[in-house]
Amino acid sequence: MPPAVSTPPAPRPGVPRPSALLLALALALCLAVPGLQAAGPGPGPGPGSPGVPGAPPPGLLRQAARAALHFLNFRAGSPSGLRVLAAVLRGRAAVDARRTCRVDLEFTAERYDPEVADGRLGRCSARVVFRHQKPRPAVNVTCTRFMETSRSRREDFLLYKRAKRLRAPLGATSIPNSHGWIDPSLRPIWDLAFLGSSYVLWERTTQTLHYYMAQLSSVNQWKTNEDAIDFDYMVLLHEFSTQEIIPCRIHLVWYPGKPLKVKYHCQELHTAQEGSGTEEGSAVAPTQPNNF
Amino acid sequence: MKPLLGTLCLLGILIPEGLGYDGSLAQPRREVVEETGSPWQSLDTYSYTRYHPMEEIYQWMIQISEKYAGVATQHFLGMTYETRPMYYLKISQPSDNPKKIIWMDCGIHAREWIAPAFCQWFVKEDRLWRKSRSSHNNGTCFGTDLNRNFNVSWCSIGASKNCQDITFCGSGPVSEPETKAVSSFVESKKESIVCFLTMHSYGQLILTPYGYTKNKSSNHEELIQVGQKAANALKKKHGTNYRVGSSADILYATSGSSRDWARDIGIPFSYTFELRDNGTYGFILPAAQIQATCEETMEAVLSVLDDVYEKYWNSDSAGKVTPATVVLGLLVSLVSIF
Numbered sequence: 001m002p003p004a005v006s007t008p009p010a011p012r013p014g015v016p017r018p019s020a021l022l023l024a025l026a027l028a029l030c031l032a033v034p035g036l037q038a039a040g041p042g043p044g045p046g047p048g049s050p051g052v053p054g055a056p057p058p059g060l061l062r063q064a065a066r067a068a069l070h071f072l073n074f075r076a077g078s079p080s081g082l083r084v085l086a087a088v089l090r091g092r093a094a095v096d097a098r099r100t101c102r103v104d105l106e107f108t109a110e111r112y113d114p115e116v117a118d119g120r121l122g123r124c125s126a127r128v129v130f131r132h133q134k135p136r137p138a139v140n141v142t143c144t145r146f147m148e149t150s151r152s153r154r155e156d157f158l159l160y161k162r163a164k165r166l167r168a169p170l171g172a173t174s175i176p177n178s179h180g181w182i183d184p185s186l187r188p189i190w191d192l193a194f195l196g197s198s199y200v201l202w203e204r205t206t207q208t209l210h211y212y213m214a215q216l217s218s219v220n221q222w223k224t225n226e227d228a229i230d231f232d233y234m235v236l237l238h239e240f241s242t243q244e245i246i247p248c249r250i251h252l253v254w255y256p257g258k259p260l261k262v263k264y265h266c267q268e269l270h271t272a273q274e275g276s277g278t279e280e281g282s283a284v285a286p287t288q289p290n291n292f
Numbered sequence: 293m294k295p296l297l298g299t300l301c302l303l304g305i306l307i308p309e310g311l312g313y314d315g316s317l318a319q320p321r322r323e324v325v326e327e328t329g330s331p332w333q334s335l336d337t338y339s340y341t342r343y344h345p346m347e348e349i350y351q352w353m354i355q356i357s358e359k360y361a362g363v364a365t366q367h368f369l370g371m372t373y374e375t376r377p378m379y380y381l382k383i384s385q386p387s388d389n390p391k392k393i394i395w396m397d398c399g400i401h402a403r404e405w406i407a408p409a410f411c412q413w414f415v416k417e418d419r420l421w422r423k424s425r426s427s428h429n430n431g432t433c434f435g436t437d438l439n440r441n442f443n444v445s446w447c448s449i450g451a452s453k454n455c456q457d458i459t460f461c462g463s464g465p466v467s468e469p470e471t472k473a474v475s476s477f478v479e480s481k482k483e484s485i486v487c488f489l490t491m492h493s494y495g496q497l498i499l500t501p502y503g504y505t506k507n508k509s510s511n512h513e514e515l516i517q518v519g520q521k522a523a524n525a526l527k528k529k530h531g532t533n534y535r536v537g538s539s540a541d542i543l544y545a546t547s548g549s550s551r552d553w554a555r556d557i558g559i560p561f562s563y564t565f566e567l568r569d570n571g572t573y574g575f576i577l578p579a580a581q582i583q584a585t586c587e588e589t590m591e592a593v594l595s596v597l598d599d600v601y602e603k604y605w606n607s608d609s610a611g612k613v614t615p616a617t618v619v620l621g622l623l624v625s626l627v628s629i630f
Contacts, residue, residue, distance in 0.1 A: 059542070084572060087533075114572055178405075178419040179343050180578030212571035214420060236420060238574055240495075241544045243458050245420050 056093035056103065064091065064103035064137075066210050068126035070202035071139040073112075077260040079191035080155035081146065082112035082198070086121050099132035101207060109143060112194065122146050130207045137205060156256040163188040163229050168222035175216040189231075190216060196252035197235055199262040203277050204237075214238040214245060221251075228255040237266070335359055340413050341582045343405050349412065353379060356415060362386060364415070370473025373426040378473055381415060392604055393484045394597065395559075397474070398491040400438050400550065403575045406567050406585055407491040413586035414593065420575055424468055428455040436462040439490075440546065441471040442553035445504035450545035461548050474550065479557060487561040487600045488554035489593065494574050495543070495566035496534045498523055498592070501555040503539035503546035509555055512538070518599045519563060522592040529588040532568065539564065561600055565589065 065085045073082050091105025105128070108121040126141035146152075168189055175190055176182045182190050197213045204211055214236045221232035232251040239246060248266035265276040335355045344352070357366040363385060369378040384391060398411035402421045423435030433455035440451035446465035447453060454460060466472050478485060500515040502508070509515065519536040526534055535542055539549070543566075546552075555562040568577055568585045577585070 084570075112572065114569075174419070176573065176576050176578065178576065180573055180576045180581070182578075212574050214574050215576060238420075240571075243422065245458070 056091060060093055060101075060103060060207060061088045061091040061105050061107075063205065063207055063210055064105055064126065064128035064130075065107040065124075067128050067130075067137045067202060067205040068105075068107075068124065068139050068141040069109060070198045070205060071137075072124075072141050072143060073195065073198035074202055074260060074262070077195070077254065077258065078152060078156050078256075079188070079195045079254070080159050081152050082191065082194060083109040083122065083143065083146075084112050086110045089123075101130040101132070103128045103130070111146060113191075120146060133206055133208075135206060136203050139202070153257065159188050159191065160229070160256045163192065164224045166222070166224070168219045170219050170222065172218045173216065189219065189222070192229065192231055192252065192254060193233055193235060193250070195254070195260065196231065196233075196250045196262050196264075197237070197248075199260070199277070200237070200248055200250060200264050200266065204266075208241055209239055210241070211237045211239050211246075217247065220249075228253050228258075340409070340586070342579050343409060343582075344412070349408065350379070352412065353381060356381065369477055371469055373424055373469055378470065380477075383415065391484060392486045393481055394487040394489070394600065395478060395485055395554075396489040396491065396593075397550070400470075400490065401492060404491075404493040404567075405575070406493045406577045406582065409582050410491055410567065410586050410589050413582070414590065422458055423460065424470055426462075426468055428460075428463065436460050436468050438468055438470050439492075439550055440548040441466060441468050442475065442548045442550050444549070444553040444556050445547040448504055448547040450503060451547050459546075465548065475553070478554065478559075482557050482559060485554075485559050486604050487596065488551065488559045489563050489565065489596070490550050491565045491567065491589075493567040493577065494569055494571065496532060496568060496570055497543060497564075497566040498534055498536045499539040499543060499551065499564040499566065500536075501538060501562055502552045503543070503549050504552055506538070506540045508538060511560055515561065515563070518561065518596055521599065522595040525595040526588045526592040529591050530584050532584075532588055534592070561596065563596065565592070 062085065065088055069083050069085055086108040089106040089108065091103060091107075093101060093103045095101050104126070106123070106125045109124050110119075110121055122144045124141060124143035126139060128140075129138040131137070162185075166185065166188060169186075175186060175193075193216045194213055201211050201213070216233060217236050218234040219232075220234070221230065223230035230251075230253050232249070234247055234249050237246045237248055238244075246266055246268070248264055250262065250264045252263075253261040263277070335352070338352060353366050357364045364381055364383050366379050366381055369380050371377060396411065396414070399405075399408035401407075402423070403419060404422075405419075421435070423437050425434060426436050427434055428436075435455075437451065437459045440447065440459050440461040443465035447461035451459045451461040462468055462471070466475055478488070498519040500509070500512065500519060516536060523534040523536050526532060537543075539546060539551070549564070551562045551564045567589060568581060573581075
């Protein structure tokens with residue numbers, strides 16, 4: 001996949017040209033959220049340093065990186081190959097008249113499982129387009145491999161075999177428990193839960209909202225008698241900027257090497273809206289991540 | 293650890309007992325038993341690498357103050373909403389001279405278990421519940437976010453007047469008994485308190501004032517410098533990366549926080565620590581990481597104390613050392629079932 005095409009940087013604010021002023025305003029609007037405050041520039045070196053005109057705030061770049069990685073994790077469909085953000089390297093943002101915010105960035109990623117993480121970082125580049133405060137950012141992402149394709153397929157297949165043999169604790173559960181403990185025999189459940197959640201986390205990430213999977217709170221169904229793993233469960237997602245906990249029910253069907261199928265439904269706590277979504281196969285996104 | 297010339301105040305801990313997310317009393321139904329054994333009895337066998345329920349922490353405090361009677365004393369701070377007592381540990385060498393005070397609290401948010409674990413480490417649990425347990429709206433709604441309840445730009449931004457929200461700021465500034473107790477104590481000693489640290493999780497951040505505005509405190513540059521030095525010291529231990537900045541800049545807008553309030557009543561060094569991790573486990577940080585987290589955090593806190601010491605003890609014009617007091621408080625707000 002070709003690397004993201006780089007765009008010219010936004011004109012510096014203050015330049016007295018109407019189009020430049022509009023773009024500068026739009027860039028500011030890219031970040032402003034009524035009632036919430038987007039993370040602004042932080043101190044110290046790094047991308048988006050304050051005082052550099054036109055530089056996007058590092059908060060926005062991190063949002064884009066997270067959205068890209070959730071999307072990548074979902075598309076890859078590999079529970080043993082899940083990645084999380086390590087550090088943003090560089091990036092830029094541009095906003096159009098419809099307040100669509102396009103972010104191009106490079107960042108490093110590491111393996112999700114801290115016990116397995118060996119400090120090795122993958123390098124990623126991505127283009128992420130946030131429609132103004134709407135979910136489902138468009139993502140185009142490439143990352144370098146952590147390991148050879150054959151090895152990652154092997155690890156997925158081993159996980160699959162362990163999952164097939166596993167008798168999951170049905171009903172309400174706490175994984176991890178309050179002490180942060182996940183029984184090693186239950187690890188495949190956690191990894192698959194996170195894989196399914198990746199779809200939800202990608203869909204819900206905006207310029208200002210980002211989520212983590214806090215806990216697996218119940219296993220409604222764990223069917224392994226057919227070829228694929230059929231897994232229906234509840235997770236608690238933690239939204240960082242509002243600090244809210246959001247319960248979501250997720251139903252996934254997974255077979256190693258095949259695209260992940262996901263359905264979900266989240267409860268919104270006191271707004272009337274509820275969020276839900278379905279993804280089947282690979283029909284939707286225009287590009288495939290090339291990480292294998 | 294360098295001999296304490298001062299008194300350290302440690303305040304921390306809201307631990308819900310078996311509180312499930314939905315508010316029911318839920319012992320985890322299929323808890324894998326990895327740590328059993330008889331209830332802990334003696335200080336010698338106390339494990340600092342496990343999470344402890346509130347009774348054990350109380351017992352620990354008592355035993356600490358008995359064993360180190362000359363140095364550590366337990367004091368009553370006030371009562372929680374559920375009329376449970378709150379205590380703080382005052383750690384200081386006996387002295388006739390007036391002392392400067394350093395305050396540290398851990399666990400003002402109930403779900404951030406690694407924070408009180410650190411407080412205990414520093415001296416020698418609904419699980420995801422954040423707020424206090426006060427009742428509102430005729431008992432139809434529970435809990436104030438205590439870290440939005442302090443009297444500093446109260447409820448102006450980043451907080452909610454709706455009790456159902458997780459950042460509910462309370463019925464008014466300092467409306468909650470827990471906030472009143474901390475405020476009264478700190479206010480009464482504010483001339484002597486030079487450093488105020490509040491320990492939270494997660495995010496791996498060292499936050500300076502303010503959250504309620506992007507304006508900076510008068511000593512912002514210095515706070516950043518000291519904070520960055522602390523983050524560097526922390527990173528040397530196990531390689532963990534912490535970011536340093538004002539809350540409004542690198543986190544999100546908040547009003548009514550203890551850190552901002554402490555700064556605005558004149559305490560010069562005021563920080564929020566957001567401990568491990570970065571979201572992989574979040575609030576439910578594995579107990580296996582307690583040791584490493586506490587070791588590295590210790591380096592950071594000591595670094596801050598070093599800088600504070602440099603500033604307030606070495607520059608004493610009379611040439612004599614002004615002893616300091618460290619007050620360690622445990623903000624106890626036991627939660628129980630709905």
